[in-house]
Amino acid sequence: MRNRIQLIESVLIVFIGVWSLSAQTPKPSPTPECSLPVYTGKEVDRKVKVLDYPAPHFDSYEMATYSSAVVILRAIFCGDGKVTDIKVQRHVSQSLDDEAIRTAKTIRFQPAEKEGKRVSQWMTLEYHIND
Numbered sequence: 001m002r003n004r005i006q007l008i009e010s011v012l013i014v015f016i017g018v019w020s021l022s023a024q025t026p027k028p029s030p031t032p033e034c035s036l037p038v039y040t041g042k043e044v045d046r047k048v049k050v051l052d053y054p055a056p057h058f059d060s061y062e063m064a065t066y067s068s069a070v071v072i073l074r075a076i077f078c079g080d081g082k083v084t085d086i087k088v089q090r091h092v093s094q095s096l097d098d099e100a101i102r103t104a105k106t107i108r109f110q111p112a113e114k115e116g117k118r119v120s121q122w123m124t125l126e127y128h129i130n131d
Contacts, residue, residue: 031085034078038120039112048077048121049110056103056127058096066092066129071100073125079111079118092129100127 031038041047072090075083083105088097104125112121 031076033084034076034080034082034120036079036118036120037114038076038122039114040122041112044112044114044119044121045116046113048112048123050107051110052106052108054103054106056099058099058129062093062096063129066096069096069129071097071127071129073100073104073127075104075123075125076120077107077109077111077123078120081109081111083107083109089124096127096129100125103127 069092070090071088071092073086074089075086078084086101086104088101091097107125111118113119
């Protein structure tokens with residue numbers, strides 16, 4: 001009986017150990033364009049600080065056609081200082097989307113930090129079309 005109890009205790013200890021390891025959040029993996037780990041704003045110790053957020057130069061005809069529309073992008077502000085992996089979340093027109101992406105690539109920022117190291121952070125960008 002004693003051996004059986006010890007066996008059950010051993011199995012429980014191994015099970016708890018494996019369960020606790022699997023419950024830990026894995027480190028976010030880097031993307032093809034950004035080689036540093038990527039986190040959300042809630043996961044970093046210091047969030048990205050945008051230093052320069054340039055305005056896009058939208059075509060005046062397109063602006064009149066799509067006035068009050070918003071191009072929404074999702075991008076990685078890579079720890080190396082580049083905006084990468086830009087994806088359109090809300091499409092307006094191909095030319096307006098392309099200009100928003102081109103402009104997003106020129107944003108200057110101070111990278112996010114986690115545990116004293118530069119890391120990458122997901123960000124959502126909005127470009128409002130105003131005539």
